[in-house]
Amino acid sequence: MxxxxxxxxxxxxxxxxxxxxxxxxxxxxxxxxxxxxxxxxxxxxxxxxxxxxxxxxxxxxxxxxxxxxxxxxxxxxxxxxxxxxxxxxxxxxxxxxxxxxxxxxxxxxxxxxxxxxxxxxxxxxxxxxxxxxxxxxxxxxxxxxxxxxxxxxxxxxxxxxxxxxxxxxxxxxxxxxxxxxxxxxxxxxxxxxxxxxxxxxATYAPMLKKKDGKIDWSMPAERIECLIRGVTPWPGAYTFSDGMRLKIYKAGVLKREISVPPGTILECIPGELRVATGKWVIAIQEIQGDSGKRLPIDDFLCGCRLPDGTCLG
The missing domain is CATH 3.40.50.170 (Formyl transferase, N-terminal domain)
Structure with missing residues (x-):
């Protein structure tokens, strides 16, 4: 031995x-x-x-x-x-x-x-x-x-x-x-x-910075969904609406062609807030506001309105 x-x-x-x-x-x-x-x-x-x-x-x-x-x-x-x-x-x-x-x-x-x-x-x-x-x-x-x-x-x-x-x-x-x-x-x-x-x-994986979590809505939906998963829990994927910081924890991809600017909120259906991207659509399922906690999108929208046509960025 x-x-x-x-x-x-x-x-x-x-x-x-x-x-x-x-x-x-x-x-x-x-x-x-x-x-x-x-x-x-x-x-x-x-x-x-x-x-x-x-x-x-x-x-x-x-x-x-x-x-x-x-x-x-x-x-x-x-x-x-x-x-x-x-x-x-x-x-x-x-x-x-x-x-x-x-x-x-x-x-x-x-x-x-x-x-x-x-x-x-x-x-x-x-x-x-x-x-x-x-x-x-x-x-x-x-x-x-x-x-x-x-x-x-x-x-x-x-x-x-x-x-x-x-x-x-x-x-x-x-x-x-x-x-x-x-x-x-x-x-x-x-x-x-x-x-x-x-x-x-060789490729490199530098330490993440807070700015790495900011969503660029001009990217394809699949890239954004990967970003959301990759930066959870830190620094977290985030965007802004009228100065309010929104942290996104979970989202899906809808392979649907759209013709509005990236970042535009398309519609809200039960369980999803749909947002235009550079290619296809992101369906946000879990989100957190500036001072709140992580919530399913339906619960979040009960206390915070994000009307169709709002542009995130």
Whole structure:
């Protein structure tokens, strides 16, 4: 039987939690968990721990929360731990080469895309926004580049027609945990192979900004519907009506030719508010006003009129 590997786990959001749980259950020795500092959250702006910290504390692992990993003190702390591996899952900071050189075997990352597609911070969201039919997870050996290291294992999955970024994040987090454990098993039995990425095929998934959620009604309805799913829950797809910000959570596509300007409200029928786009029609089903809550469109329109002919933008 192979000896347990000494691992430093680095991760921060919900996406990283299943991987930490899987490592805990696998019998490997987790010598420390590194995560981002507690951040203000909610209306009260109280400090809240990241999800990975919560589970690490539950398991009793030592937790480190460096504001920056590029310090002598953090480097020395990692060196003293003498790990076999760093396992990095959506940590949120880029590790310099001098840190990557510390583990005896190397550093493995669990990335939520089919590399070299969607390198960067928001691969799940951009895959949906761009209308991809397929995505997956990749384990790779880390180097000093951004998601440029050799591929170890890859698992693919179809993107469901109604999946939001929240839904897909949950599925890929579990898939990533399974793929990580398979990667470590093959590492230990000597069957793991490395495949260099084809850098000419690389695409990028930068961190989303608030402005990325603004709907351009001149786009085709199918593109707008993908945007709505891809930016849920943050920053959320939004538009304006007479200065009022409207956040759209759910919509369908009607393949109907129209001849009015994009953004024009066509009609409201039970369960749908139909809006013209650059091609076909968007049928809004769930929406939220400036100071309200997420509502089915019928309930929303009971308290806020959006007459036919109103132009959104």
């Amino acid at each position: 192979n000896r347990p590997l000494k691992i430093v786990f680095m991760g921060t959001p919900d996406y990283a939690v299943p991987s930490l749980r899987a490592l805990h259950d696998s019998g490997h020795k987790i010598v420390a968990v590194v995560t981002q500092p507690d951040r203000p959250k909610g209306r009260g702006r109280r400090l809240a721990p990241p999800p990975v910290k919560d589970i690490a504390v539950h398991y009793g692992y030592p937790v480190l929360q460096p504001e920056k990993v590029r310090t002598h003190a953090f480097h020395e702390a990692m060196t003293r731990l003498a790990p076999d591996l760093f396992i990095v899952v959506a940590f949120g900071q880029i590790l310099p080469q001098r840190l990557l050189d510390i583990p005896g075997i190397g550093s493995i990352n669990v990335h939520a895309s089919l590399l070299p597609r969607y390198r960067g911070a928001a691969p799940i969201q951009w895959a949906i926004i761009n209308g991809d039919r397929e995505t997956g997870v990749t384990t790779m050996m880390m180097d000093k580049g951004m998601d440029t290291g050799d591929i170890l294992l890859m698992e693919k999955t179809a993107i469901g027609p109604d999946e939001t970024a929240v839904d897909l994040n949950l599925r890929l987090s579990e898939m990533g945990a399974r793929t990580l454990i398979r990667t470590l098993e093959r590492l230990q039995n000597g069957s793991l192979e490395r495949a260099p990425q084809d850098h000419t095929q």
